[in-house]
Amino acid sequence: MSLDISFIGILIGSIMASSVPLILAASGELITERSGVLNLGVEGMMIIGAISGFALMVITDNLFIAIVGSMLSGVIISLIFGFLTQSLLTNHVATGLALTIFGIGLSAMLGKNFVGIPGKEFPILFSSLKESIPFFGPILFGHSIVLYFAFALPFLTNYFLKKTKLGLVVRAVGDSPVSASNQGINVILVRYCCILYGGAMCGLAGAYLSLIYTPQWIENMTAGRGWIALALVVFATWSPIKVLIGALIFGGITILQLHMQAIGFRIPVQFLSALPYLMTIIVLVVISRDSRKIKLNTPTSLGRIFYKEK
Amino acid sequence: MIKIEKRNDVPMALYFFTPFIAIILTILGGGIIFYILGFNPIEALKFYFITPISNLYGFSELLLKATPLCLIAIGLSFCFKSNNWNIGAEGQLTFGAIVGGGVALLFYNQEGFYILPLVILAGAIGGMIFALIPAVLKTYFNTNEILVSLMLVYVSKLLLDYLVVGPWSNPEGFNFPETRQFSDSSRMPLLFEGLRIHAGIFLALAAVMLSWFILYKTYLGFQIKVSGLSLKTAKYAGFKGKTMILVVFMISGACAGLAGVGEITGPIGQLHRMISPDYGFTAIIVAFLGRLNPFGIIFASLVVALTYLGAETAQIFLQIPKYTGQVFQGMILFFLLASDYLLFFKVKILSLKKNELRH
Numbered sequence: 001m002s003l004d005i006s007f008i009g010i011l012i013g014s015i016m017a018s019s020v021p022l023i024l025a026a027s028g029e030l031i032t033e034r035s036g037v038l039n040l041g042v043e044g045m046m047i048i049g050a051i052s053g054f055a056l057m058v059i060t061d062n063l064f065i066a067i068v069g070s071m072l073s074g075v076i077i078s079l080i081f082g083f084l085t086q087s088l089l090t091n092h093v094a095t096g097l098a099l100t101i102f103g104i105g106l107s108a109m110l111g112k113n114f115v116g117i118p119g120k121e122f123p124i125l126f127s128s129l130k131e132s133i134p135f136f137g138p139i140l141f142g143h144s145i146v147l148y149f150a151f152a153l154p155f156l157t158n159y160f161l162k163k164t165k166l167g168l169v170v171r172a173v174g175d176s177p178v179s180a181s182n183q184g185i186n187v188i189l190v191r192y193c194c195i196l197y198g199g200a201m202c203g204l205a206g207a208y209l210s211l212i213y214t215p216q217w218i219e220n221m222t223a224g225r226g227w228i229a230l231a232l233v234v235f236a237t238w239s240p241i242k243v244l245i246g247a248l249i250f251g252g253i254t255i256l257q258l259h260m261q262a263i264g265f266r267i268p269v270q271f272l273s274a275l276p277y278l279m280t281i282i283v284l285v286v287i288s289r290d291s292r293k294i295k296l297n298t299p300t301s302l303g304r305i306f307y308k309e310k
Numbered sequence: 311m312i313k314i315e316k317r318n319d320v321p322m323a324l325y326f327f328t329p330f331i332a333i334i335l336t337i338l339g340g341g342i343i344f345y346i347l348g349f350n351p352i353e354a355l356k357f358y359f360i361t362p363i364s365n366l367y368g369f370s371e372l373l374l375k376a377t378p379l380c381l382i383a384i385g386l387s388f389c390f391k392s393n394n395w396n397i398g399a400e401g402q403l404t405f406g407a408i409v410g411g412g413v414a415l416l417f418y419n420q421e422g423f424y425i426l427p428l429v430i431l432a433g434a435i436g437g438m439i440f441a442l443i444p445a446v447l448k449t450y451f452n453t454n455e456i457l458v459s460l461m462l463v464y465v466s467k468l469l470l471d472y473l474v475v476g477p478w479s480n481p482e483g484f485n486f487p488e489t490r491q492f493s494d495s496s497r498m499p500l501l502f503e504g505l506r507i508h509a510g511i512f513l514a515l516a517a518v519m520l521s522w523f524i525l526y527k528t529y530l531g532f533q534i535k536v537s538g539l540s541l542k543t544a545k546y547a548g549f550k551g552k553t554m555i556l557v558v559f560m561i562s563g564a565c566a567g568l569a570g571v572g573e574i575t576g577p578i579g580q581l582h583r584m585i586s587p588d589y590g591f592t593a594i595i596v597a598f599l600g601r602l603n604p605f606g607i608i609f610a611s612l613v614v615a616l617t618y619l620g621a622e623t624a625q626i627f628l629q630i631p632k633y634t635g636q637v638f639q640g641m642i643l644f645f646l647l648a649s650d651y652l653l654f655f656k657v658k659i660l661s662l663k664k665n666e667l668r669h
Contacts, residue, residue: 040456080644089654090647093395093456097594098647102640108633219633224464231457270472277461284453291452 009135011255017143017213019251020150021046021205021222025229026236026243027153028201033233034161035194036174038303040096041081043226044103045199049074049206051107054217055114063122067146067207074203075196077103082195085305086188092303100226108219119215144212146204153201157240170194174299177306187306202226224277231280235287237297246283253279313658320653326606328653329599332646333613339641340634349628357627358620358634368619370505374577375618378403378569378586380514380611382593384521385565387602388558391525392534393541396559398444398459399566400590402437404466406567407574408473409436411581414496414574415478415489425495430513430571437567438560440466445559449552455559463590474581488582498576510572514611517565522604534558566590587618588636595643614639 025042032039053070057063081099084090125148126141133141161167172180173190181187205225210217228250236242257272265272288294340358341351362368382399389396410433417425443462447453471487473479480490498508525531533554537544544551573585596614600607621635 084644084647088648088651090650094598094643095647097397098640098643101591101595101636102644105633105636105638105640109631109637112631224461227457227460231454231461234454234457268472268476270468270475274465274468277464280461281447281453281458284457285447285451288453289451294452 006134006138009138011259013138013142015248015251015255016139016151017147017251018254019247020147021208021213021225022229022232022247022250023150023153023244024146024205024208025202025226026232026247027150027157027240028198028205029229030157030233030236030238030240030243031161031170031201032194032198033302034174034238034299035170035191036177036299036301036304036306037085037191037195038092038096039078039081039085039099039195039198040093040230041078041099041103042096042198042202042229043222043224044100045074045077045202046206046209046222046226046229047107047220048077048103049203050210050221051111051114051206051217052203053207054119054210055110057120057211058114058117061120063120063211066211067204070203070207070211071200072203074199074201074206076199078195078199078202081199082192086191086195089305089307091305104220111217111219114217115219117217119211119217122212122215144208146208146212150208151244154240154244157243161240171299174301177301177304181306181308187308191306202229205229228276228280231284234294235283237287237294238299239297249283250276250279315656315658317654317656324653326601326603328649329601329606329610329646331649331652332599332642335645335649336638336641339645340638343634343637344630347630349630354624354628354630357624359616361627362616362619362623367505370502370507371619372612372615373507373511375615376608376611377511377514377576378573378589379593379596379614380607381517381569381572382566382590383596383600383607383611384514384517384604385562386593386597387521387600387604387607388525388534388561390597391538391602392554392558393538394445394448394555394558395456396441396444396459396562397456397594398441398461398463398590399562399593400586400588401459401463401466402440402563402566403570403573403586403590404463404470405440405570406433406437406563407570407581407585408466408470409433409439410567410571411489411492411574412478414492415581417496418490418493421493421495423495425493426498426575429492429496429575430568433567433571434564435567437563437565437570439563441559441563441566442556445556449555470581470585471583474583478581480580486582489580491580492575496575497579498572506577508572508576510568510576513568513572517568518604518608525604530554530557566593569593592618592639595639599642599646614642617642 025046029042049070052073053066056069057066081095084095085092122144124142124144129141161171169185169190173185173187177187206222209221232243232246235246253276257275260272261269337355341355344351344354363372386396386399410429413432414429444455444458447458448455474487474489478489480488498510501507533549537549537554569589574581578585592614596607596610600610617635617638621632624630624634625632
């Protein structure tokens with residue numbers, strides 16, 4: 001293995017690719033949490049997005065339908081969560097867990113006939129530039145459109161939350177639902193929208209895995225990425241740009257351990273595979289140690305049930 | 311016309327009745343799913359919920375699967391009652407099985423009455439230690455216990471994988487990912503000839519009785535319940551919050567560890583990759599369905615165990631993938647949470663006539 005400059009370029013490119021599902025899911029969940037809703041169903045929504053995207057690709061042979069369909073399926077499944085937590089006022093944690101268990105089961109059931117079918121190649125953009133420019137080529141070019149979208153998303157999310165009126169509404173609902181409601185904002189409606197948006201992004205994150213990253217359907221293929229995305233939101237202290245940084249760090253760890261496995265590093269494979277999970281714990285400990293900092297950034301009403309007497 | 315009113319207090323009878331509503335709705339929902347999949351819903355539901363327990367063997371299998379679910383859920387009820395979200399019981403089960411299994415492997419060629427108690431004890435301690443990780447991080451570093459306990463599930467499964475493939479794999483096992491068979495002294499005694507139900511069920515029943523005693527008859531139980539209702543009150547009353555968090559996690563981990571050891575010394579008899587079909591996650595549903603009440607949990611563990619058996623039967627007879635089990639389990643929890651709405655709100659259906667009279 002030569003550590004020349006073009007190899008590092010390829011390495012960075014692959015780190016970016018592996019961080020995409022984390023960026024998408026965490027950015028979506030970030031908006032949901034900013035509105036005061038804690039949806040622990042990220043893993044379930046991602047896996048549903050993964051199977052629906054793949055199934056639609058096999059059935060319709062149209063990647064556009066597959067991508068849009070995966071987002072729609074994320075919306076539909078998050079609607080269950082929205083209805084329960086917002087209309088029936090159920091506990092956010094328990095409902096999110098139910099969503100994950102349900103989603104994993106349902107995806108395996110739906111995916112029964114899609115195991116072992118090879119995926120279709122997803123078109124990549126600027127493939128000629130990727131080869132011709134050393135170092136920057138593999139970093140900037142030759143990716144799928146979803147990757148470019150994912151890397152723009154944290155900046156868009158940041159702009160939305162800080163510069164737009166709607167963003168202010170979302171933050172107001174998350175920080176002080178009672179005063180927002182008194183201002184005439186429909187708190188429940190805003191929260192519904194944020195939940196469905198989170199569902200769409202998680203669905204897309206799942207589809208990225210099954211259509212682009214490893215184009216095939218494997219049961220449980222999200223492998224805990226949904227949970228890591230949830231941890232990323234805490235890690236980022238609810239700031240979109242930090243989500244991007246965190247996702248790249250985790251993408252880096254994933255790629256690093258794959259490379260260490262490939263070159264026959266003398267540490268058992270399982271220990272390397274455990275690295276991203278252990279890193280998540282360590283990062284959470286480091287971030288959460290300062291409880292004031294966490295409290296300052298946490299949406300004040302996160303996970304609390306809002307009920308307006310009619 | 312429908313009118314919704316907020317209730318002032320929750321009627322106890324309804325509190326224990328709504329789980330039944332949830333079960334009925336789940337069965338109806340399952341029928342609809344089977345219909346969509348192209349099966350006769352009545353026939354499919356019969357294969358799912360009646361065929362599995364229509365004979366003695368099936369009934370013993372039901373108890374066999376309910377045993378770990380009940381044990382873990384009892385432990386989780388301590389955490390959930392005090393608002394500690396330990397959702398990594400699957401990891402605590404796995405680590406308990408690793409430690410207990412390690413002790414059993416030490417004695418693989420020996421017999422003796424003392425071996426099984428040692429193995430069980432090791433399993434409980436293993437689960438307890440593993441549960442202490444999220445508890446200590448929560449109390450001393452303010453770390454979110456949901457995420458930490460869940461991440462540790464993946465870590466424990468990878469550790470088990472490493473052990474059964476690597477250092478603990480059976481030297482005469484042709485490189486299969488499994489350990490040696492445990493000696494007979496490390497195995498749970500079977501209760502009946504020809505059935506798989508084993509003495510582990512007494513561990514579960516003992517846990518039920520003990521948890522009832524702790525929760526309802528001791529100061530610790532009082533503390534746990536008060537902290538669950540209001541952290542502020544608990545602080546005002548001077549309860550030691552940190553100690554309590556550590557204790558509930560230790561109880562929960564020990565129960566999950568016992569469940570793990572029950573599986574490997576009971577039906578399995580060795581360590582391999584697949585020691586638990588996600589009992590640790592499903593037990594979360596059992597705990598809620600049983601209303602975090604020790605006797606409710608017995609009932610709930612039987613109901614949820616039936617979804618496992620039903621999924622296996624349906625897989626054999628209808629070629630439906632066994633993951634329908636998880637779909638049913640998810641639905642139970644959805645419907646249970648939804649039916650809780652009835653606890654807090656009164657739904658009145660007013661007839662039009664009455665309405666007119668009022669005007």
